[in-house]
Amino acid sequence: MAKNPLSRRQFIHLGAGALAAASATKVVLQPQRLFASGRPVAPSDTIRFASIGTGIRGCEHLQASLDVPGIQCVAVCDLYDSRHTAAQEAVKNPSVQATRDYRTILDRKDVDSVLIATMDHNHRQIFLDACAAGKDIYCEKPMSHTVEDGFAMVEAAHKNNRMVAVGSQRVSSVLYAKAKEIYDSGKLGEVFCINAYWDRNSPSGAWVYPIPPDASEKTIDWNAFLGTAPKKSFDPVRFFRWRCFTDYGEGLGGDLFVHLLSGIHFITSTNQPALRAQSNGGLFHFKDGREFPDLIETLYEYPNFRVTLRCNLNNNGGEFIGFYGTKGTMIIKDSTLSYKPEDTRPEPEGYSIYGWPKVLRDQYLDQWQKDHPQPAALASAVDAQGESYTTPPGYSDTVDHQANFYNAVRSRKPVVENEVFGNNTSIGCHLANFSYFEKDVAVWDASAKKIVKG
Numbered sequence: 001m002a003k004n005p006l007s008r009r010q011f012i013h014l015g016a017g018a019l020a021a022a023s024a025t026k027v028v029l030q031p032q033r034l035f036a037s038g039r040p041v042a043p044s045d046t047i048r049f050a051s052i053g054t055g056i057r058g059c060e061h062l063q064a065s066l067d068v069p070g071i072q073c074v075a076v077c078d079l080y081d082s083r084h085t086a087a088q089e090a091v092k093n094p095s096v097q098a099t100r101d102y103r104t105i106l107d108r109k110d111v112d113s114v115l116i117a118t119m120d121h122n123h124r125q126i127f128l129d130a131c132a133a134g135k136d137i138y139c140e141k142p143m144s145h146t147v148e149d150g151f152a153m154v155e156a157a158h159k160n161n162r163m164v165a166v167g168s169q170r171v172s173s174v175l176y177a178k179a180k181e182i183y184d185s186g187k188l189g190e191v192f193c194i195n196a197y198w199d200r201n202s203p204s205g206a207w208v209y210p211i212p213p214d215a216s217e218k219t220i221d222w223n224a225f226l227g228t229a230p231k232k233s234f235d236p237v238r239f240f241r242w243r244c245f246t247d248y249g250e251g252l253g254g255d256l257f258v259h260l261l262s263g264i265h266f267i268t269s270t271n272q273p274a275l276r277a278q279s280n281g282g283l284f285h286f287k288d289g290r291e292f293p294d295l296i297e298t299l300y301e302y303p304n305f306r307v308t309l310r311c312n313l314n315n316n317g318g319e320f321i322g323f324y325g326t327k328g329t330m331i332i333k334d335s336t337l338s339y340k341p342e343d344t345r346p347e348p349e350g351y352s353i354y355g356w357p358k359v360l361r362d363q364y365l366d367q368w369q370k371d372h373p374q375p376a377a378l379a380s381a382v383d384a385q386g387e388s389y390t391t392p393p394g395y396s397d398t399v400d401h402q403a404n405f406y407n408a409v410r411s412r413k414p415v416v417e418n419e420v421f422g423n424n425t426s427i428g429c430h431l432a433n434f435s436y437f438e439k440d441v442a443v444w445d446a447s448a449k450k451i452v453k454g
């Protein structure tokens with residue numbers, strides 16, 4: 001607690017406006033395609049795409065695609081027949097081709113790119129086949145189900161010269177672009193500490209999705225769903241709540257950590273996995289046969305900073321990333337971004353000198369004032385009160401993420417969240433789960449491309 005009677009206010013003349021200001025005015029950011037050309041798309045430039053996997057996310061994508069200029073959905077594919085109808089409804093085209101077999105889509109010469117929105121364990125095979133068929137790929141996050149999958153996918157994309165976008169759409173969000181601008185400006189000073197969480201408190205948030213009444217072995221291609229996963233008899237819980245099971249998903253790591261890590265990597269221009277990770281957590285509430293915890297906290301070690309992540313399915317804290325720098329703090333909370341500077345102008349010691357006799361203390365303070373003639377006032381009221389931004393109502397970063405991908409398909413210039421970026425953030429999820437399940441520190445061995453115990 002500072003006891004200094006000569007407070008900063010006595011030394012520093014702030015503008016009255018700055019002192020009176022209570023909080024920053026929130027600026028509404030306008031959507032802009034970050035890495036895209038703004039030019040209108042000629043009909044001859046229309047990109048024809050198909051969605052492989054038209055469940056929850058696939059349908060969201062199909063709806064979003066209607067707002068992306070210059071693209072056309074020409075086929076949809078899913079293993080569950082009712083999702084053919086859902087996809088046709090989402091894309092507002094009841095006659096678009098619908099199939100269970102994605103190979104028939106890859107065989108079509110008029111399909112330029114595919115959107116892979118299947119369960120995570122099936123990303124790899126479809127991705128490899130799409131690369132071999134010469135299609136560009138938007139692959140949902142997390143790109144990989146295992147570390148080995150990720151490197152096989154990167155190799156296939158490079159070998160076949162494919163444009164790839166991985167689907168953590170915040171990387172294309174106007175909010176994150178502004179956050180990156182603030183981070184890159186140096187206004188935060190040096191940032192050694194980043195802390196993020198994403199908490200949800202509902203059965204739906206914990207993936208306890210209802211099973212549709214028509215789900216059966218007749219309406220679902222169960223063997224194709226299993227793919228390379230261990231053989232099991234038909235189980236709709238595994239099909240619809242796959243995120244709970246290690247054979248198909250990565251729990252909270254693959255569902256939510258990957259978004260937080262993608263945002264942090266994008267803002268800090270990081271393109272490597274953490275060096276080490278240590279997780280803690282447990283399964284406390286959703287004891288429904290799932291294999292993943294409903295609380296996980298992970299401490300990541302990067303070369304120049306540390307990151308702590310948490311996902312908790314037993315509290316509704318929302319989504320948060322905080323960057324704590326030597327000159328200021330930047331917070332992303334749901335759809336709001338705020339920056340608050342710290343007043344780092346010099347000030348006299350105001351604590352330990354109270355262990356000095358008065359005469360020495362006064363001498364010190366007099367000398368300090370002589371050595372520090374009136375420091376400059378803060379540059380402006382904005383500096384004093386910080387900055388605040390939000391996205392406009394109805395803003396969709398998925399639309400922007402798609403737009404950036406399709407512009408990369410046209411320009412052949414890679415997007416930020418390409419296969420290498422997506423592989424690195426996926427490794428972040430695998431590090432977290434390795435540490436949780438092994439009850440040990442997970443170390444990234446970059447030369448062996450493996451996670452090992454620390």
Ligand SMILES: NC(=O)c1ccc[n+]([C@@H]2O[C@H](COP(=O)([O-])OP(=O)(O)OC[C@H]3O[C@@H](n4cnc5c(N)ncnc54)[C@H](O)[C@@H]3O)[C@@H](O)[C@H]2O)c1
Nearest residue numbers: 053055056057058078079080117118119120122140141167
């Ligand atoms: N970016 C985001 O915000 C976001 C949000 C939700 C989900 N996701 C990701 O999207 C993917 C799908 O998630 P979801 O919630 O839509 O799951 P879902 O279970 O609702 O849908 C997945 C669909 O993939 C289909 N499928 C699986 N293997 C297939 C194959 N070989 N051929 C054709 N179809 C196949 C299934 O039939 C199923 O309908 C996951 O990777 C998930 O992590 C991303």
